[in-house]
Amino acid sequence: MQKPIASLMVVGLLLLAACGTGDTVEPGPITSFEDIAGTIYENQTRLYFAGYLQFSEDGTWHGSSSRDLVEDLPGEIWESRFEGTKVFLKQTKGICKDNPDAIYEIHLLENGNLQLVAIEDMCLRRAGPFDGAEYAPVP
Secondary structure: OOHHHHHHHHHHHHHHHOOOOOOOOOOOOOOOOOOOOOEEEEOOOOOOOOOOEEEOOOEEEEOOOOOOOOOOOOOEEEEEEEOOOEEEEEEEOOOOOOOEEEEEEEEEEEOOOOEEEEEEOOHHHHHHHHHOOEEEEEE
């Protein structure tokens, strides 16, 4: 009796593993820009200097108050790298000249939006608008 049950369990686990999760990304902290790169996101939470963000696979972020300028003429540029779920930012263009570095997490929400969560950011002009801000993909 134990062998048939064990065999059924093994078959079930193999089927489950073969099905996988498909192309959907699970909500929670992200660990790379792979699934969000190239998409422009609009701030749904607050109005401020970077109402639009675009992420590149190389870790570069562009920010602008104008949807039309975010790709080619951003007012804000950050370089970043992941360590687990933490994103280490270095601002290369924008308002945080005295404190260009920061640490954030980017959470994918169930509705497909992104939420920025500050871990460490000494630039209040960035942290105020970024921390907790929710960004929706722009079609």
